[in-house]
Amino acid sequence: MSLFSKFDDMRAIIDSLVASGRNPFDMRFERILSATEALLEGRPCLLFGTNNYLGLTFDATCIEATVRAVHEGGTGTTGSRIANGTYCDHALLERRIAEFYGKRSAMIFTTGYQANLGLISTLAGREDHLLIDADSHASIYDACKLSAAQVIRFRHNDPEDLAHRLRRLKGRPGSRIIVTEGIFSMLGDSAPLREIAAVKREMGATLIVDEAHSLGTRGKNGRGVCEDAGIESDVDFVVGTFSKSLGAIGGFAVSDLPDFDLLRIVCRPYMFTASLPPAVVGSVTAALTRISTDKSLSARVLSHSGRLYSALAQAGFEVGPEPNPIVALKMTDKETAVRFWNRLIDRGVYANLALPPATPASLSLIRCSISAAHTEAQIDRAISIMVAVGRELRVLDPRPAKTPVHLTRSLPI
Amino acid sequence: MTNNATNIEAEIVELLAHRIPAGIHVSAQTQIVGGLGLDSVAILDFIMDVEDRFDISIPLDRVAEVQTIAELSRAIEALRRTAN
Ligand SMILES: Cc1ncc(COP(=O)(O)O)c(C=O)c1O
Numbered sequence: 001m002s003l004f005s006k007f008d009d010m011r012a013i014i015d016s017l018v019a020s021g022r023n024p025f026d027m028r029f030e031r032i033l034s035a036t037e038a039l040l041e042g043r044p045c046l047l048f049g050t051n052n053y054l055g056l057t058f059d060a061t062c063i064e065a066t067v068r069a070v071h072e073g074g075t076g077t078t079g080s081r082i083a084n085g086t087y088c089d090h091a092l093l094e095r096r097i098a099e100f101y102g103k104r105s106a107m108i109f110t111t112g113y114q115a116n117l118g119l120i121s122t123l124a125g126r127e128d129h130l131l132i133d134a135d136s137h138a139s140i141y142d143a144c145k146l147s148a149a150q151v152i153r154f155r156h157n158d159p160e161d162l163a164h165r166l167r168r169l170k171g172r173p174g175s176r177i178i179v180t181e182g183i184f185s186m187l188g189d190s191a192p193l194r195e196i197a198a199v200k201r202e203m204g205a206t207l208i209v210d211e212a213h214s215l216g217t218r219g220k221n222g223r224g225v226c227e228d229a230g231i232e233s234d235v236d237f238v239v240g241t242f243s244k245s246l247g248a249i250g251g252f253a254v255s256d257l258p259d260f261d262l263l264r265i266v267c268r269p270y271m272f273t274a275s276l277p278p279a280v281v282g283s284v285t286a287a288l289t290r291i292s293t294d295k296s297l298s299a300r301v302l303s304h305s306g307r308l309y310s311a312l313a314q315a316g317f318e319v320g321p322e323p324n325p326i327v328a329l330k331m332t333d334k335e336t337a338v339r340f341w342n343r344l345i346d347r348g349v350y351a352n353l354a355l356p357p358a359t360p361a362s363l364s365l366i367r368c369s370i371s372a373a374h375t376e377a378q379i380d381r382a383i384s385i386m387v388a389v390g391r392e393l394r395v396l397d398p399r400p401a402k403t404p405v406h407l408t409r410s411l412p413i
Numbered sequence: 414m415t416n417n418a419t420n421i422e423a424e425i426v427e428l429l430a431h432r433i434p435a436g437i438h439v440s441a442q443t444q445i446v447g448g449l450g451l452d453s454v455a456i457l458d459f460i461m462d463v464e465d466r467f468d469i470s471i472p473l474d475r476v477a478e479v480q481t482i483a484e485l486s487r488a489i490e491a492l493r494r495t496a497n
Contacts, residue, residue: 134458150472152464153457168470357452 020335021342024353034058035247035373040350048368048382049352053217053325054290054297055373056247061290062283069282076277082265084274089281094252096288101223101238103254105261108281110273112212112241113139115251117146118269119239120179120208124149127174131165133157133191135184135360137210146269149177156184156360159195166203176205182214182225186359186367188326190214190225197234208237216245216291217325222298242280246287250276300372301325304379308370311383313406316396321406328354329366329386329395336393337364343389349382421467421486428462429482441483463489469496 017023030039035055036047056062069089077084090108097106109115120143124130128149132140135156144151152169155161166176178200180191193209200207211224219227224240226232236257242250253263264270276284291297302325309323318330331337334355341353344366352367359365366386370379390396426439433439433449443449445456460476463485469492479485 134454134461144473150470151474152470152472153461155461165464165470168464168468357454360454361458362452362455 017338020338022345024338024341027350032057036371036375036378038350040345043348045345046349046378046382048370049350050371051213051244051369052247052371052373053213053245053301053369054247054287055301055371056245056287056290056297058373059247059287059290062247062286065282065286066279069278073278073282075279077275079274080271081275082271086275087278087281089278089285090275093281093285093288096285097252098254100221100288100292101254102232103238104256104258106252106254107260107263107267107270108276109251109253109270110276111249112239112243112251113142114269114273115239115241115253116140116210117143118267119237119253119263120144120177121146121269122263122267123206123208123237124177125174129169129172129174129176131162131176131178131205133180133184135181135186136179137181137185137212138358140179140181140210149174157189157191159192159199162196163199163203166199166205176203177208178205179208179210182209182211182218183324183326184360185213185326186354186363186365187320187328188213188324189321190218190228190324193225193229193231193235197229197231200234206236207234208239209235210239212239212241212244213324213326215240217298217301222291222295242284242287245291246284248280248283248287250280250284297372301370304372304374304376305370307376307379308368308383311380312386315383315387315390317386317390319406325370327368327370328363329368329390331364331366331395334364336395337366340366340389340393340395343393344385347385347389349385418483418486418490421489422482424466425463425482425485425489428466429459431462432459439482441481441486443482444480445482445485446480467493469493 014023032038033044035052035057037044038047073087094106094108098104109118116139124147126148130144130147130149130151131154132144133156134153152165154165180196183190209226214224216222218225221227226235226238237253237255239253242248305325306323309319309327312329313319320328331340337353337355344351354365354367356362391398422441429439432455460471464471467489471492475488479488
């Protein structure tokens with residue numbers, strides 16, 4: 001047994017992927033041309049797998065703020081805020097995020113992954129219980145591993161099941177902490193937060209919502225699915241990322257709880273890693289101002305999402321249950337998904353290949369993300385290429401379907 | 414092996430049958446991870462079925478300790494005892 005033999009299965013998977021086309025874990029773009037196009041294999045390719053929902057990566061004001069910040073503050077902070085101290089701009093960004101959410105405090109992290117890791121693992125102690133949605137992101141699962149609490153999964157988007165599992169814990173000591181997401185990253189479905197908040201209130205639990213994919217894309221003011229559901233005051237902590245709608249990198253958590261700031265001296269994924277560099281803090285602060293003042297960005301991404309979603313559903317693809325900026329197409333099996341993904345690239349569209357176990361219910365998916373920076377012409381081009389590939393690979397009936405099929409998790413029992 | 418353990422194992426096997434292709438033979442010594450072609454998420458989904466069948470909570474750290482169906486059965490027995 002060699003040190004790496006435990007990964008033999010993974011090696012076999014990569015080998016078979018490479019044998020049937022490209023290596024999805026090692027895609028190299030020669031140049032990024034814009035928020036929606038890149039050079040790939042010497043040709044321009046439409047980007048439909050970026051999570052760049054508002055298209056801010058090339059926004060002029062964000063770039064300007066980045067350049068200014070790097071000149072003023074240097075290229076890095078070279079340490080954590082605990083050791084090297086806080087820069088004024090870190091504190092300013094935290095104030096701005098807290099204001100954006102109408103919450104008392106905010107804490108920024110170096111990535112969204114670390115925000116989940118830090119918040120969840122620190123809040124949930126030995127006697128406590130974490131109840132997480134079964135389809136939670138890997139960062140939530142890893143946070144659970146780092147935590148000393150007991151971890152229970154509840155059935156995806158099922159408040160009844162959550163209540164049932166909470167009742168089962170009756171009589172045990174410790175806090176109950178519920179963790180779910182605004183929009184789920186694979187199928188693009190959103191959580192029934194009104195019902196989950198009701199369970200939280202009834203059971204006296206704490207509620208954490210990860211709005212990674214819904215910041216700036218949902219809610220009247222871009223505050224996500226919590227805002228849409230009208231339950232912001234029930235949510236104890238919102239977690240999010242700067243790496244998607246805000247076009248940079250970093251993560252955050254906001255809360256109204258008065259002791260929130262104590263986390264700064266007990267949360268290891270905050271304390272033992274370098275803080276965000278000035279350039280990133282500058283661009284995120286500018287991006288936050290952009291999304292607060294320009295509502296047309298979220299309107300555009302939602303309208304584009306609806307356009308892509310309805311056209312693909314109409315064409316006969318099995319799509320996720322609702323039109324959000326993530327649109328997932330169900331493939332019949334892994335091999336078809338791999339072939340589909342390769343054919344899309346041959347024809348100039350880059351989307352994400354999502355295979356089990358990274359997907360719920362062992363689904364094989366082509367996952368598309370939509371951007372406000374896409375043009376309608378780009379959306380329509382992507383639709384026609386996806387439909388053509390769908391017909392070619394017999395994922396679609398060569399004749400157009402009449403009733404759209406919506407994808408929900410099919411549980412065997 | 415107690416009667417109780419045999420019953421629990423039989424119920425586990427019955428629950429598993431819903432999640433694996435027909436015709437796969439399952440015994441008390443079957444490895445749940447790697448032995449049935451279930452990926453990590455599918456195994457955790459199966460554990461939720463087990464929790465519901467026996468009306469217990471099986472925290473994820475306990476799941477990680479379990480390799481075979483016999484071990485899962487013993488964990489269920491132990492968790493049932495502490496729940497009562
Ligand atoms: C739901 C969810 N939470 C957290 C993260 C992690 O965010 P980041 O990329 O900023 O580390 C992601 C990103 O993939 C995500 O989808």
